[in-house]
Amino acid sequence: MASQKTIKIRVKRYIPEKAEEPFYSEYDVPYSEDMVVLDALNYIKDNLDGSLSFRWSCRMGVCGSCSANVDGKPKLTCSSFLKESKGDSILVEPLSHFRTIKDLVVEIDVFVKKLKSIKPWIIRNEEKPIADGEYLQTPEQRDLIKQTSMCINCMLCYEACPVFDMDNDFIGPAAAAISYRSVMDSRDDGAKERLDILTSKHGVWDCTYIGECSVVCPKAVDPALAIQKLKAMGGISIIKSLLPKKK
Ligand code: SF4
Numbered sequence: 709m710a711s712q713k714t715i716k717i718r719v720k721r722y723i724p725e726k727a728e729e730p731f732y733s734e735y736d737v738p739y740s741e742d743m744v745v746l747d748a749l750n751y752i753k754d755n756l757d758g759s760l761s762f763r764w765s766c767r768m769g770v771c772g773s774c775s776a777n778v779d780g781k782p783k784l785t786c787s788s789f790l791k792e793s794k795g796d797s798i799l800v801e802p803l804s805h806f807r808t809i810k811d812l813v814v815e816i817d818v819f820v821k822k823l824k825s826i827k828p829w830i831i832r833n834e835e836k837p838i839a840d841g842e843y844l845q846t847p848e849q850r851d852l853i854k855q856t857s858m859c860i861n862c863m864l865c866y867e868a869c870p871v872f873d874m875d876n877d878f879i880g881p882a883a884a885a886i887s888y889r890s891v892m893d894s895r896d897d898g899a900k901e902r903l904d905i906l907t908s909k910h911g912v913w914d915c916t917y918i919g920e921c922s923v924v925c926p927k928a929v930d931p932a933l934a935i936q937k938l939k940a941m942g943g944i945s946i947i948k949s950l951l952p953k954k955k
């Protein structure tokens with residue numbers, strides 16, 4: 709009987725209660741064409757090493773929780789097929805722009821804080837009575853926010869962003885893209901409020917338009933473009949605020 713084909717999975721580990729420094733563990737995992745990196749990690753967890761820690765939930769590119777560096781590139785492990793690997797081993801490492809808690813699990817508070825800061829909910833000047841029904845949109849109004857609505861908060865764009873690497877206070881790609889979505893939403897009245905936040909210190913002006921955020925985004929959100937559009941909107945908003953008020 710032919711022996712089962714295997715692939716070596718090399719994982720960067722960090723177990724603070726055992727060792728101060730990170731180290732690497734290697735595992736031989738049975739290989740099949742339809743396996744993704746997350747399947748390999750789950751195989752390791754179930755069969756080889758129960759101490760390996762990593763996040764995941766949906767296994768289908770929706771929850772955004774399985775992000776890691778696969779062979780040095782920021783990816784969703786549930787969407788990275790083993791067969792895409794060029795060599796006979798695959799390197800899996802945690803996102804490096806976030807503090808590692810254990811193995812592939814990183815601290816996400818810094819990102820959640822940014823999300824909260826841009827108020828990612830509908831802001832209304834006046835709420836209409838519930839009895840009046842939903843706030844309806846036309847297909848054209850919906851199209852304006854469709855692309856940025858696809859964000860799954862996976863943080864891969866922050867891993868690809870050199871500005872965020874230098875300055876963790878930078879608002880960053882996803883928070884900006886989600887802001888753009890809110891600003892363009894026909895049901896929302898919070899544009900000025902958000903633009904004030906986005907054009908303040910550590911806001912969109914810090915983006916140097918490298919564009920890697922859009923390259924790595926698994927949902928084609930194009931946060932780099934959203935940031936440039938916000939810069940234009942923010943500039944207009946600032947100029948308007950400087951003009952003399954009509955009497
Ligand atoms: S913009 Fe793209 S890469 Fe960034 S968090 Fe959203 S889905 Fe992930």
Ligand code: FES
Binds near residue numbers: 767768787
């Ligand atoms: S497990 Fe949900 S996006 Fe990968």
